[in-house]
Amino acid sequence: MRIAFIGLGNMGAPMATNLIKAGHDVCVFDLSEKAMQPLEDAGASRAKSAEAVTQGADVVISMLPAGAHVKGLYLGNDAAQGLLATMTGNPLIIDASTIAPDDSRRVGAAAAERGFAFVDAPVSGGVAGAVAGTLTFIVGGSEEGFERARPVLEAMGKNIFHAGDTGSGQVAKLCNNMLLGILMSGTAEALALGVENGLDPAVLSEIMKQSSGGNWALNGYNPWPGVMEKAPASNDYQGGFLTDLMAKDLGLAWELALKSKSTVPMGSQARNLFALHAAQGSGGLDFSSIQRLYRRDKE
Ligand code: NAD
Numbered sequence: 001m002r003i004a005f006i007g008l009g010n011m012g013a014p015m016a017t018n019l020i021k022a023g024h025d026v027c028v029f030d031l032s033e034k035a036m037q038p039l040e041d042a043g044a045s046r047a048k049s050a051e052a053v054t055q056g057a058d059v060v061i062s063m064l065p066a067g068a069h070v071k072g073l074y075l076g077n078d079a080a081q082g083l084l085a086t087m088t089g090n091p092l093i094i095d096a097s098t099i100a101p102d103d104s105r106r107v108g109a110a111a112a113e114r115g116f117a118f119v120d121a122p123v124s125g126g127v128a129g130a131v132a133g134t135l136t137f138i139v140g141g142s143e144e145g146f147e148r149a150r151p152v153l154e155a156m157g158k159n160i161f162h163a164g165d166t167g168s169g170q171v172a173k174l175c176n177n178m179l180l181g182i183l184m185s186g187t188a189e190a191l192a193l194g195v196e197n198g199l200d201p202a203v204l205s206e207i208m209k210q211s212s213g214g215n216w217a218l219n220g221y222n223p224w225p226g227v228m229e230k231a232p233a234s235n236d237y238q239g240g241f242l243t244d245l246m247a248k249d250l251g252l253a254w255e256l257a258l259k260s261k262s263t264v265p266m267g268s269q270a271r272n273l274f275a276l277h278a279a280q281g282s283g284g285l286d287f288s289s290i291q292r293l294y295r296r297d298k299e
Helices: 012-021 033-041 065-073 102-111 124-134 142-152 168-195 201-209 216-220 244-260 264-280 287-294
Strands: 001-006 026-027 059-062 090-094 117-120 137-138 158-166
Touching: 001 012, 012 026, 012 033, 012 124, 026 033, 059 065, 059 142, 065 102, 090 102, 090 142, 102 117, 102 168, 117 142, 117 168, 124 137, 137 142, 137 168, 142 158, 158 168, 158 216, 168 201, 168 216, 168 244, 168 264, 168 287, 201 216, 244 264, 244 287, 264 287
Parallel strands: 001 026, 001 059, 059 090, 090 117, 137 158
Antiparallel strands: 117 137
């Protein structure tokens, strides 16, 4: 399949590499020249513009930072015409960025007006999952769009879910990440309380893992340095999933809750914790560094 891939950052670059490895004919575009070179070395062709990369494509995939970038790319802005106005043929559009569900719905509706199929397909699994090709894709869109997207997504991921109509992928992703933010901050809180009352964090972790407090953050991503050798906490919180991105996702979940008039007291608490942590200069560290917010010694 001829695949156009737009946005070759931390996630997009390894995802596009896996499409090349699966034998697809991949053409890439990123605003950064530097980001395109490794993909060209891996066997992709490189386009000079977003408009050019979509020419002749069966599938167009975007992996961009936020909603403004996705809307700008497809719908256009003051500086440029959007792709929906210039694309020809019958390509399926897959946007894998994490953005507000309403932004996905807006782009999806504009795509449908032009006769293009669109699915939102945000991912879970982080950079490690993108490199290993084991991402979870949470797809929103028609059944037909989902079935067209599935074989392409299978080259980059392990679990492919259909959450519902356009925008539903984003809703499910935001619910998941809100829960993850709550679990990580709760885990950090419990560990700090135990340590400040004389417990060894590794012993306490093992006890809670085997008890009713066990959860994904504690069991596989322990936020206390040295407890889990492979966790970002044991590598000075480098790599992993950035605090800035967790704060972004919790902000999107908060906006979603405002819109549906839902009460999310735990989610809003987590949003404030991660936003404060980012504001204090930890935005570029893994999100499990929220542990530092609870520590008197600030290791
Ligand atoms: P990133 O900032 O590393 O990469 C974004 C890339 O998009 C950059 O290379 C940038 O130059 C490019 N770009 C921006 N606007 C563009 C445009 N108009 N045309 C072409 N290229 C453009 O971001 P990332 O970490 O790869 O994340 C991408 C998306 O995936 C985000 O929405 C993020 O929330 C989501 N996500 C990230 C992770 C993670 O662990 N990094 C995990 C799950 C989901």
